[in-house]
Amino acid sequence: MTDDEGRRRHYGHFYGVDPLPDGPIGIVHGNCQAESLRVLLSALPDSPFTVRIPPVHELEAEDLPHLDALLARTTMLVSQPIRDGYRGHPVGTDEVAPRLAPGARVVRFPVIRHRGLHPYQRLVRGAGIVDPPVVPYQDTRAIARAAGMPQPVLDADAVRAIAEESFAEQLRRTEAAGSVRVDDLQRAAGTRVTNTINHPGNPVLIGLAQRIADELGLPGTVEDPGRELLRSIYAPVLPSTLAALGLEGEPRVDWTVGGEPLADEQVLTEQAAWLRTRPRILAACLTACRDDLATGGSLLSMPMRDGAALGDGSLGAPLETLHLVVGPERHGVTRHATRLAEAGGQEIVRVEDAPQTLAASTGPASMPELAERLRGRVVVVHFTDRAFGPDPASSADAFERLVAPAAGVQVVLHDLPQPSDGAGMERRAAAYRRVCDAADRIVVSSEHERRLAIALGVEPNGVGVVPLPIEKPAEEPEGGAAPAEAPTQDLLPPGRWVSTLGFAYPGKGMEEVVDTVGALGLPEIGVVNLGGAAPGHEDLLEQLAERAAAVGTRFHATGWLEDDELLAASRAVDVPVAFHRHVSASGSVNSWIAAGRRPVVATSDYMVEQHLRMPGALTLVEDEAGLGEAIRAGLDDPALTRLADPDVLWPTWAEAATLLGTLR
Structure with missing residues (x-):
């Protein structure tokens, strides 16, 4: 059958x-x-x-x-x-x-739900949201772990408040639907009110069935069937929950699924890991469960009242957030931090030169003035050692001193140390460890970066992820760039171009791109970088030009491009490439995609993660041979270099700003 x-x-x-x-x-x-x-x-x-x-x-x-x-x-x-x-x-x-x-x-009859016995559990519904693994219920403790936040702790007052709100919500649902009342049956059921938050126990179902029968005029008394009706899953009922609610009964510290025991810790561990690989669902869960996370003491911006213990549900006034943006105006991290703060509509304080601000004793750019603005606020800081000082140790010094007056610190780490840094890795790692120690919340831009942070010694459940934002590309009109975009003839020399994007620096894979294009044997194809050299690496552009000439091609760098110029040039080049093998998060890749392009990228942990999150947005290649094949294919069929489905892109700047806010 x-x-x-x-x-x-x-x-x-x-x-x-x-x-x-x-x-x-x-x-x-x-x-x-x-x-x-x-x-x-x-x-x-x-x-x-x-x-x-x-x-x-x-x-x-x-x-x-x-x-x-x-x-x-x-x-x-x-x-x-x-x-x-x-x-x-x-x-x-x-x-x-x-x-x-x-x-x-x-x-x-109403939809029956009650969280009193299971105050950490939630049902989160919405477009694109699927049930988590192991059991089909979200848990605020797993959500907090996945987000890199302290695990919520609910005391007796908080548990009672959740139970009372569940009773009240049940009554609201009943009255709104004009249905048979059930909240009083829930109150009378005690420890048998639920088996899970949406599976009522027999006493509730029997009482409700009797009321339905009475309303329909059916004779007889509804009897207990001799078996638990909704018995496929039993959720934990903690001893502390029973004590808070004044109920007598045997606690359940673990789950029972299909008659078999299942450890609560296993559920939390597996669901947290699952949520980390599904940032859209995690973002929805954080929004839906924000009140519970605040009550449980997980939110930096919602502190307990003075003298209150963590998790006692006694919330003080929300702390105002301020974004401290440090570094040169044109630095990629500086631009990212500024735009993200603007997307969230929050206050920004700029520090162009951290050592100079720390050295100044008076004036609007002095440390005393800055300290006054930061005092009593939650401060968000994007940190890369290259923007805070001349060397890693000095950068960590600057970070510690700049954020010291703040009531709370959320740091977003960029350019995390990794083995490809070579001899300088340990110095950078020591600096980043100090920065993490000085922060209350730690955020990175990818799961790959989260693993790098853990390798530094950060608590595995203490790192949140906010993916780099990416807007859906504006419609590109037939026949070329939109009139508002800069004319490309002023940006690119004549010819066909394989293009990299962003600041040029050693290790970005630009040498491999030049060599690969030269090996194609197509003299009409050149390599262009949309951008200039990173500070201190100005000689690299000349070296790349010489290298290109030696392998039978040409190299050109446009220098700094304004946003409209970059968009126009990004759309005009023939094949977009980002062949950085050791990238931990890439704004240049997102710039390609936001221009409606599908860049050729070197396979790495980060790029695989992006590919899984945004299917069809990247062309992954393993090595230079694969790079050459992908470039030739893109030259022959330009459609391969264009983004086919913009709907896969996430998050927007506004969504990323919201997600960053939910993590503090």
């Missing part, structure tokens, strides 16, 4: 496998709670509720004729409040009611 055949036999009356019974017919329409109620109602004397129907979330278009045939015979409908057009089908409560037999009775 196939699964489909088994399903049709299970719902035999619905699919016409079995004839419908004579006399009145009652159906219970809804999700998992609906069938449990039908089981209870079906045991009443001469019950009309003998017809089992699929849960509403399983109904497909091919099921609708069967549903209509059944509705035409149905004289009693018991239904949850299902919205019109649910999952694209006319199966909402108000849509099925008019299709019932003449004179049919309708009784509504």
